[in-house]
Every structure is written in C-alpha cells, then in structure tokens.
Amino acid sequence: xxxxxxxxxxxxxxxxxxxxxxxxxxxxxxxxxxxxxxxxxxxxxxxxxxxxxxxxxxxxxxxxxxxxxxxxxxxxxxxxxxxxxxxxxxxxxxxxxxxxxxxxxxxxxxxxxxxxxxxxxxxxxxxxxxxxxxxxxxxxxxxxxxxxxxxxxxxxxxxxxxxxxxxxxxxxxxxxxxxxxxxxxxxxxxxxxxxxxxxxxxxxxxxxxxxxxxxxxxxxxxxxxxxxxxxxxxxxxxxxxxxxxxxxxxxxxxxxxxxxxxxxxxxxxxxxxxxxxxxxxxxxxxxxxxxxxxxxxxxxxxxxxxxxxxxxxxxxxxxxxxxxxxxxxxxxxxxxxxxxxxxxxxxxxxxxxxxxxxxxxxxxxxxxxxxxxxxxxxxxxxxxxxxxxxxxxxxxxxxxxxxxxxxxxxxxxxxxxxxxxxxxxxxxxxxxxxxxxxxxxxxxxxxxxxxxxxxxxxxxxxxxxxxxxxxxxxxxxxxxxxxxxxxxxxxxxxxxxxxxxxxxxxxxxxxxxxxxxxxxxxxxxxxxxxxxxxxxxxxxxxxxxxxxxxxxxxxxxxxxxxxxxxxxxxxxxxxxxxxxxxxxxxxxxxxxxxxxxxxxxxxxxxxxxxxxxxxxxxxxxxxxxxxxxxxxxxxxxxxxxxxxxxxxxxxxxxxxxxxxxxxxxxxxxxxxxxxxxxxxxxxxxxxxxxxxxxxxxxxxxxxxxxxxxxxxxxxxxxxxxxxxxxxxxxxxxxxxxxxxxxxxxxxxxxxxxxxxxxxxxxxxxxxxxxxxxxxxxxxxxxxxxxxxxxxxxxxxxxxxxxxxxxxxxxxxxxxxxxxxxxxxxxxxxxx
Numbered sequence: 001x002x003x004x005x006x007x008x009x010x011x012x013x014x015x016x017x018x019x020x021x022x023x024x025x026x027x028x029x030x031x032x033x034x035x036x037x038x039x040x041x042x043x044x045x046x047x048x049x050x051x052x053x054x055x056x057x058x059x060x061x062x063x064x065x066x067x068x069x070x071x072x073x074x075x076x077x078x079x080x081x082x083x084x085x086x087x088x089x090x091x092x093x094x095x096x097x098x099x100x101x102x103x104x105x106x107x108x109x110x111x112x113x114x115x116x117x118x119x120x121x122x123x124x125x126x127x128x129x130x131x132x133x134x135x136x137x138x139x140x141x142x143x144x145x146x147x148x149x150x151x152x153x154x155x156x157x158x159x160x161x162x163x164x165x166x167x168x169x170x171x172x173x174x175x176x177x178x179x180x181x182x183x184x185x186x187x188x189x190x191x192x193x194x195x196x197x198x199x200x201x202x203x204x205x206x207x208x209x210x211x212x213x214x215x216x217x218x219x220x221x222x223x224x225x226x227x228x229x230x231x232x233x234x235x236x237x238x239x240x241x242x243x244x245x246x247x248x249x250x251x252x253x254x255x256x257x258x259x260x261x262x263x264x265x266x267x268x269x270x271x272x273x274x275x276x277x278x279x280x281x282x283x284x285x286x287x288x289x290x291x292x293x294x295x296x297x298x299x300x301x302x303x304x305x306x307x308x309x310x311x312x313x314x315x316x317x318x319x320x321x322x323x324x325x326x327x328x329x330x331x332x333x334x335x336x337x338x339x340x341x342x343x344x345x346x347x348x349x350x351x352x353x354x355x356x357x358x359x360x361x362x363x364x365x366x367x368x369x370x371x372x373x374x375x376x377x378x379x380x381x382x383x384x385x386x387x388x389x390x391x392x393x394x395x396x397x398x399x400x401x402x403x404x405x406x407x408x409x410x411x412x413x414x415x416x417x418x419x420x421x422x423x424x425x426x427x428x429x430x431x432x433x434x435x436x437x438x439x440x441x442x443x444x445x446x447x448x449x450x451x452x453x454x455x456x457x458x459x460x461x462x463x464x465x466x467x468x469x470x471x472x473x474x475x476x477x478x479x480x481x482x483x484x485x486x487x488x489x490x491x492x493x494x495x496x497x498x499x500x501x502x503x504x505x506x507x508x509x510x511x512x513x514x515x516x517x518x519x520x521x522x523x524x525x526x527x528x529x530x531x532x533x534x535x536x537x538x539x540x541x542x543x544x545x546x547x548x549x550x551x552x553x554x555x556x557x558x559x560x561x562x563x564x565x566x567x568x569x570x571x572x573x574x575x576x577x578x579x580x581x582x583x584x585x586x587x588x589x590x591x592x593x594x595x596x597x598x599x600x601x602x603x604x605x606x607x608x609x610x611x612x613x614x615x616x617x618x619x620x621x622x623x624x625x626x627x628x629x630x631x632x633x634x635x636x637x638x639x640x641x642x643x644x645x646x647x648x649x650x651x652x653x654x655x656x657x658x659x660x661x662x663x664x665x666x667x668x669x670x671x672x673x674x675x676x677x678x679x680x681x682x683x684x685x686x687x688x689x690x691x692x693x694x695x696x697x698x699x700x701x702x703x704x705x706x707x708x709x710x711x712x713x714x715x716x717x718x719x720x721x722x723x724x725x726x727x728x729x730x731x732x733x734x735x736x737x738x739x740x741x742x743x744x745x746x747x748x749x750x751x752x753x754x755x756x757x758x759x760x761x762x763x764x765x766x767x768x769x770x771x772x773x774x775x776x777x778x779x780x781x782x783x784x785x786x787x788x789x790x791x792x793x794x795x796x797x798x799x800x801x802x803x804x805x806x807x808x809x810x811x812x813x814x815x816x817x818x819x820x821x822x823x824x825x826x827x828x829x830x831x
Contacts, residue, residue: 030076392417432726769784
C-alpha cells in the first residue's frame with residue numbers, strides 16, 4: 001500500500017468509551033487528553049499538555065481495558081486505541097488514587113497556612129477531592145533548610161516537592177536551560193541546581209506557575225497575597241511585541257502578580273521573567289503622579305539645577321496650567337515645527353488619538369513611534385505578513401534578525417519548540433551566535449550590515465538553500481540584528497529575499513511593546529491609520545479627519561537632526577527616552593537640547609524627561625483599558641485593574657484635552673469612543689476591535705499597498721585594522737522598566753566587548769583586559785572578552801547599557817559603525 005493510500009485509509013478519529021460514554025478521540029491522543037476534551041477530569045500532577053509525558057506521579061491511574069481486561073494504568077502515557085474502555089470512577093481507581101496521595105503526603109510538611117500556593121494548590125485540592133480521610137503514617141517527616149534561593153527570582157522549599165518533574169522538564173525541553181535537575185537517590189531524591197550554577201534562566205517564573213505544590217515560589221510575590229484576596233482580569237503583556245496573554249492580579253489596588261494564559265496562537269501559557277515580574281515598576285515610588293513644570297533658572301545660572309536630582313529641576317503644577325502652557329507653546333510654534341516621538345508603549349487607542357491630534361490639530365507629519373532601532377514603517381506594515389504559527393509550521397523559517405531570546409523571548413521558545421519537534425527548519429543569518437543557533441539546521445555568519453550580501457551569494461549561487469527555499473513554504477523573521485547599522489541594511493535583505501523567493505512571507509521582529517499597533521494607527525511619517533499611505537488616504541478617513549498634511553514628515557533621526565538645527569519648536573515625547581533608546585546618543589542630546597519646548601508624556605523621569613520643560617503624568621499598563629497589536633498584527637484586549645496614582649491619565653485623554661485647548665476636537669470622551677472610531681475608519685481593523693476579540697484576539701488584515709524597498713545599500717569595506725560594531729539588545733537592559741523594578745534591576749549584566757578569540761589575539765591582550773574602543777564619534781574604555789560565538793571581524797556590545805553610553809560610538813547617519821580596539825601602554829600611548 002502506498003503512503004497516500006495508507007494516509008487515506010487511516011481513521012480521522014478513534015472511538016473509545018470513557019465512563020460509559022462513547023468519545024471520538026484523535027489517533028495517537030493520550031487518554032488523559034481525550035478525557036479532558038470529553039469533559040472528564042482525571043487528577044494529575046506530573047502531566048502538562050505542553051511537555052512530554054513521563055508518568056512519574058501516578059496520580060492519573062485509571063482502569064483501562066484494551067480487550068484483555070481492565071488494568072490500572074497511568075492515563076498520561078497511554079494512547080487511545082480502538083474499542084478502548086476507560087473507567088475513571090471505579091473502586092480500584094479510587095483506591096489507587098487515595099494510595100498515591102497518601103504516599104505523597106508522607107513527607108509533605110502540610111504548612112498550607114504559610115505556603116504561597118495555599119488556596120490554589122493542586123495537591124491541596126486533589127487531596128480534598130480524591131484523597132483518604134486520614135493517613136496511616138505517623139513517622140516524623142523529612143526536614144530541609146528552607147527556603148533555598150536558587151536564583152534572584154525563585155526560592156525552593158524542598159520538603160514540599162513531590163518530584164513531579166515539571167520544573168526540570170520545562171527547563172530542559174521548553175526553555176533549553178537545564179539548570180535544575182534531580183539529585184541524590186531513593187528517599188533522598190530532591191530537585192536542586194548544580195553547585196555554583198544558579199537557576200538563571202529568562203523563563204524561571206514559568207516553573208513557579210506550573211509547580212503543582214509550593215516547592216517553587218516567586219520572590220516578588222512571596223507572602224504578598226492570598227488567592228481569595230486577589231482581583232483578576234485578563235490582559236495582554238506589552239513588555240515586548242510578542243503580546244503574550246496574561247492574567248493580571250491585584251490586591252489593595254496594587255498589582256501583585258502576572259500569570260501566563262495558554263492561548264494557542266501566541267504564548268502557550270509561557271512568559272519571560274521580564275514580562276512576568278515587570279509589574280514592580282507600576283507601584284514604584286519614583287512614578288510621576290502630577291504634572292511638572294521646569295523651574296525658572298536661578299540668578300546663579302542653570303548649573304545648580306543641572307547638577308541636582310532630576311525631580312528637583314521641576315515644580316509640581318496642575319493639569320490646567322500644564323496643558324495651558326503646552327497649548328501656548330503649540331500656538332506660538334512656526335508651521336511645520338512640531339514633532340512627536342514615541343507612542344509604542346501605549347495602547348492602540350492612545351496611538352490613534354495622538355496620530356489624529358498630530359495631523360488634524362498640530363498639523364504635522366513629523367512623528368515616529370520607532371526610535372531609530374526599527375525598520376521603515378512601510379515595510380513593517382506592507383510586507384506580506386505571517387503569523388507566529390506560520391513561522392512554527394513553515395518548511396523553512398529564515399532568521400534575519402537579532403537574538404530573539406533577548407528581544408522576543410517567547411517567540412524564541414515557540415521557534416525552538418518547533419525546531420525540536422521537526423515542524424520547521426531554522427536557517428539563521430547572523431553576526432553572532434544567538435539563542436537559536438544550536439537549534440538551527442544551518443547558521444551563516446556575517447559581518448555587521450552585510451546580511452544582504454550573504455543572502456545574495458547563497459540564493460544566486462548553486463547553494464542547496466536556494467532550491468530548498470524555492471520548493472517549500474518560507475517564513476522570514478526579519479529584524480535589526482544591530483542598531484549600529486542602518487535600517488536600510490535589513491531592508492535590503494528583505495528586498496533580496498522578496499526578489500528571489502517571491503512566495504516568502506515575513507514576520508517582522510519589532511521589539512517595542514505596541515510598535516506594530518502604533519504604526520497601524522499612523523504614528524509614522526507618511527503613514528495613516530489603517531495601513532494606508534498619506535499620498536493616498538482612504539475617503540472614509542479624509543471625510544472624518546478633513547484636510548491632512550501633504551508633505552512627508554521626518555522619522556526619528558530626521559526629527560532629532562531638525563531639532564538640533566533649531567527647526568523644531570515643540571517636541572512631544574510619548575513614553576520615549578531618546579537619550580537612552582536612540583542609538584546615536586550625540587544626536588539625541590543635540591536634538592533634545594535644540595528643541596524649543598520639550599513636552600514629555602511619561603510615567604518616570606528618565607534621562608530625556610529630565611530635560612523636558614513640561615511633564616504630563618501618564619497611566620501605564622494595568623491602569624487603562626484598550627487594545628494592543630503584536631508583531632504579527634494580532635489585536636487583543638488590554639485590561640484595566642488598578643487606579644492610576646495621583647492624577648495620571650491615559651495618553652488618549654491627554655491628547656483629547658490638548659486638542660480642545662488648541663482649538664480642535666478629537667471627539668473622544670471614553671476609550672470606547674476611540675475604539676469605535678478605529679473600527680469605523682480603518683478597514684484593516686473593522687473586525688479587530690471591540691467585544692469580538694476574545695482571548696485569542698484577531699489578526700488585522702494586510703496593508704493596502706505594495707511596499708517599496710530602499711535603494712541598494714552597500715556596506716563600506718571594513719578597515720583592515722578595525723572591527724565592525726554590532727549592538728544587539730539584551731532582555732535586562734538599562735531601560736526604565738528594568739531599573740524601576742526591584743526584582744529585575746540587579747539582573748543587568750556588566751557591559752563588556754565580545755570578540756572572536758582570533759580577533760582578541762590580534763589585539764594582543766588577555767580576556768578580561770580593559771581596552772579602549774573608539775569610532776569616528778567617540779571612545780569608551782571597557783573590558784574585552786573572547787567569545788567564539790562572535791563572527792570574526794565583529795565586536796559585540798549590548799545596547800542600551802545602564803553603566804556605559806554605548807550610543808557614543810554610533811553614527812545614526814552612517815550605514816555601519818566601524819571601531820578600533822586599542823590598549824594603553826605604560827606611558828599612556830596607544831599601541
């Protein structure tokens with residue numbers, strides 16, 4: 001029989017009987033999964049639907065009859081078969097489950113009143129539902145030191161552990177960080193980390209959530225609340241652009257915990273630790289809670305204010321005075337001299353309101369939600385799109401981006417899982433080893449800015465990759481691998497792929513939380529809401545908005561260049577910190593200093609906000625409702641749970657009130673008004689807003705135009721004595737979200753230069769030696785270390801950094817950044 005005939009003959013379902021009811025199960029499905037779909041709950045501890053079955057706890061023992069008589073078998077490792085009969089309520093099953101629980105409780109400390117898991121503990125619940133009334137064991141229980149801090153975020157209480165293998169399987173199978181495992185044997189078996197190796201995984205918080213007892217607890221949540229004290233709403237994480245679905249929980253009007261929600265298209269229930277524990281910044285004592293205005297310079301000059309604490313530069317004021325001062329600055333501004341930077345940290349409604357304000361009231365097209373670290377907006381929204389599921393099921397997934405483990409961690413997990421399962425083949429083009437290199441079928445190194453050249457050589461030659469991409473489905477994960485090279489370098493790589501693999505679809509690896517939503521709402525020069533170009537606006541939008549600016553505005557780099565030249569009278573910063581986030585720190589400083597009036601809409605006094613003239617306090621995640629859009633264009637709901645501190649307001653409300661003071665009217669009185677207008681005016685979002693979103697959200701339809709690729713980008717030849725600078729993002733960066741979260745602030749790594757061992761030998765120093773690295777823009781002194789994962793000819797630095805101004809080396813107007821690494825001899829001379 002041929003394979004096709006066999007596949008055709010194979011049944012699509014298998015009929016089994018569970019508790020006397022016929023159930024259609026899927027071929028190869030586990031009994032416990034089939035029972036779940038049929039609405040029959042079988043108790044379990046070790047089983048997890050997102051990990052391989054191991055049958056360790058034996059809690060799921062049920063009577064299974066495959067034709068040879070009923071036998072007790074663990075339902076989590078037995079697959080369904082034709083005419084199988086399963087009984088989950090028989091006397092033998094009940095006695096077995098009672099016995100398992102009695103054995104598990106022999107050494108369990110029964111410290112439920114002081115255990116963080118109390119009230120939501122599967123062991124507690126199943127003991128009440130399936131356990132014996134009392135135990136026959138009276139021996140003294142085991143005692144261990146408690147708790148053990150196995151990392152900065154997770155504590156371990158060993159005597160509570162029931163050895164279910166969930167945490168160890170997750171660390172190994174899902175996260176790829178096998179840093180926690182079983183030790184000892186027999187009665188002394190326990191879960192521990194390896195000596196001198198903490199559980200320093202980016203995903204350690206997931207083990208706390210899936211632990212069926214209180215053995216693993218999260219340090220930020222420990223002893224904070226009880227389940228019955230919590231108020232909960234479902235929302236979407238905006239820490240990065242993956243858009244993981246989460247449950248947000250609060251107690252006494254304070255956010256205390258985020259939990260991952262399992263939705264199949266996006267996160268499978270997993271969260272990165274930055275997203276899971278980032279709620280600490282919401283209640284930070286450093287939050288801006290009232291409008292601030294810069295103090296007038298004293299008679300002694302401005303130096304004393306510049307040297308003071310950032311908040312001492314400001315004096316509190318009221319909303320009427322602050323918005324009145326902003327309106328006065330807007331009214332006095334010259335035509336075309338108002339610019340808006342940022343908007344990717346808010347909701348879609350926030351972005352839409354500011355886009356409408358900018359074009360209909362401020363009369364400007366100078367606006368950009370990306371801070372020089374993304375791709376041209378027309379490419380982001382105009383390339384043929386792919387979803388996360390598409391990338392995990394394509395024949396080939398081509399990675400032309402940065403390290404997803406650092407920038408989009410849960411997308412890294414999804415792709416890693418797909419590669420391990422064999423559902424997709426990963427091919428990577430990168431200047432340095434990434435978290436997915438070990439899982440890639442092929443990894444090609446390239447120097448910074450030269451990914452397009454490598455792709456051109458591979459696809460135009462006789463390399464087998466060309467034939468493989470031509471014959472199967474292809475998804476390209478496209479993003480900036482380095483902020484020290486221009487966006488045109490990555491755009492050219494997209495152009496090369498589109499020309500040679502026309503059926504390829506793209507998943508743009510935008511990093512910022514709602515940058516895709518901000519671009520969809522028109523926070524980019526030349527782009528209008530609904531993914532339409534300003535040169536061809538939709539009649540519906542034109543009728544509602546009226547006359548629009550006709551001249552294309554500046555992007556982030558252009559805005560800062562214009563501000564540095566004195567061409568920007570009013571600069572709005574919407575949750576943006578160009579002094580930290582814009583790659584070229586010199587240009588950022590000149591731009592912020594050169595703007596006439598700087599108005600910051602933010603929740604913290606960052607480096608850039610400290611230079612503002614007026615600060616308007618903004619509500620943050622958890623304090624406002626609306627929608628957000630992830631990197632695949634999936635629109636999902638954001639929930640409000642706590643009240644914003646002081647008089648902080650949502651960004652859309654600030655835009656609406658400012659419009660009235662400037663002589664306009666956006667027509668918004670509530671978040672629902674903004675959402676309704678988006679649905680009415682944006683054809684792409686007609687079915688992607690409102691109550692119909694559901695937990696999975698809705699993928700907004702594609703753009704209404706074909707993107708144009710920039711002119712060919714040619715990276716200049718590298719100096720024989722120099723190295724190509726590659727600046728990639730780190731998960732725990734020097735941003736406000738990390739710095740203002742006590743649990744995460746200490747996790748930032750020291751900044752070092754990483755080079756290939758051969759390049760380190762050329763420099764002539766030992767690994768760990770402090771050297772001077774300088775470009776045409778500036779110089780820094782940093783330790784240099786050998787890293788065989790860095791391609792030869794590159795030097796890698798993390799950007800941004802809280803202790804080093806990495807942007808001092810980068811020229812945003814140059815296609816790439818080349819540097820030289822030198823050491824100082826005894827007399828101070830460079831050698």
